[in-house]
Amino acid sequence: MAEFLSYFRQDRLPHIWCPGCGNGTVTGALIRAIDKLGLDKNNIVMVSGIGCSSRAVGYLDFDTLHTTHGRAIAFATGVKLARPRLKVIVITGDGDSAAIGGNHFIHAARRNIDITTIIINNNTYGMTSGQASPMTPHGMLGTTAPYGNVEYNFDLCELAKAAGATYVARATTYHYVLLEDLIGKALMHKGFAVVEVLSQCPTYFGRKNKIGGAVDSLNWIKNQTINIKAAAVLPPEKREGKILIGELHRGEKAEFTQQYLELIARVQRTNPTYARNKGVPGCELNSD
């Protein structure tokens, strides 16, 4: 326990999350995965957007960047491309990544930039007290969907895969061991890695939808999911309507910043004498 506390800015605790929230579970899994891998604290930059889940980075003892709503991945892209040696981790929520930040999410996947993105999906906007999100299931309630959500939610993992992410996994706050394992694998992956974590918001989503408290919410999540390995041997009717968890996709594609470094090396080989204040384009007016 004590060794994990050293990953926290203890003067910033206690956290702002409600009792029974899943954000702490995910934060704990991330810290344990980092610890298990022995990653250097000074070489990690954690980036988040806006929302309950995005507050996680403020409690953690790394270089941490709490950005504007939806833009965590865009900020992270700047950090990673400027300093490819850094391990860049994004913590985001379903509203932050799938609504306002959806564009940056798919483009980071397309580039296959080496960023580990952990999406804590609690099916709602918790920070603003329970509005419907792009991950609110069809028919369920939110404060902006008082008659039931007429929209459909994304399959974020399929979206990430289709957009070009090279590591895609889904876990839940119920399946803690799996969660920690998948975050560890995502951290080790060289490329855009996505771990969607189905998480509970008993305060707003659970109460609004009469799911119950935190434990009921965890069971509600558990009962909808099935491990991809177990699903492989089940008949189709038993997999019907279930959400797959586990490692869902691994792709082979060169990583973006690595390719850019190779591009620089190639360009510099062909322009060996170029210097910042010497190589000036434009038409020469005198030749002296």
Added chain:
Amino acid sequence: MSEKAKLMQGNEACTMAAIAAGLEFYAGYPITPSTEIAEMCSEELPKVGGKFIQMEDEIGSISACIGASLTGAKAMTATSGPGFSLMQESIGYASLCEIPVVIIDVQRMGPSTGMPTSPAQGDLMQARWGTHGDHPIIALAPGNVKECYELTFRAFELSEKYRVPVVVLTDEVIGHMREKVVLPDPANYRMPLRAMPQSPAGYKPYAADPNGGVPLMAPFGTGYRWHCTGLFHDENGAPSSKPAVASTLLRRLNLKIENRVDELADYVAEGLEDCDLAVVSFGSSAMAALSAVRRSCGEGYKVGMLRLKTIWPFPSALIRRLLAPAKKILVPEMNLGQLAIEIERAAGCERPVIRLGKVNGDLFHPDEVFAAIKEAL
């Protein structure tokens, strides 16, 4: 190596100055009339080991620049009105979090898509108040291609020194116009440097003199492990909603620039000491204005000229002093009076300020300004 004359356009001059100033990271999105800057950065930056990325939109572009700047890299983006509007939220983030970043805004006719290939100067107020809340900002306005070079270089110096976003406010004419430019001798360059802390021990990322001090900025990834947030924060970087913390922070941020208004002021004045009419302008409008002023003087009128190179912070006291002799003031600009409002505020109580706004997508002809001068007199 000696100074060299080159033929180049304003957008090229901005890019070359940025690279000379140590630009290491450019993120942008194509938009007329700024696109040459992105194109040139994509070609030139890898040659000096820098990075270029074409982002999915302007919001992503400014965000990526801020992320890169946090690691210690000098970062820049370029855009025009619609893209500048999209960047505003993150410009506010950079103001509050004190992240150096340079934004070239090559102005075009707006609002909205407007006239993409026509010049305008309608972003003057957007550059100042585009993002919400009271915030510090610096905006510089080159009046020719050479100044695109000089002021972009200066934008990096100021941005790094004061940890503030700096806008270089050019326009379609300045950006695309080609002029002969004599570049400064590289031997005279002093590349702008960011002040850094000495050691992570006891580092407080936002500790600074409350009367406009600038805190020391540790690059991410060098062992300082600090928290950067767009929430109001205390000197440790911890989010805070305590009234005293919020007020101290916001006042310091604004004093950082307001206290230095004289040092930041930059202008060109001609014949203001003894004039019946002062013409005040900036950017490409000032080229036509100066031509008209000189013609007026040649014809015996007593007309002076003031061209502002620093727009924000607005040097009100200086302008009041410079314009004191004038009986009337004429403000030609390619908008409906955004600079004129500020001139009225600074120097308008004792004399009329005549607005000469042009918003048809055409640049000023010297004859138009000359006619307005004659009418005013």
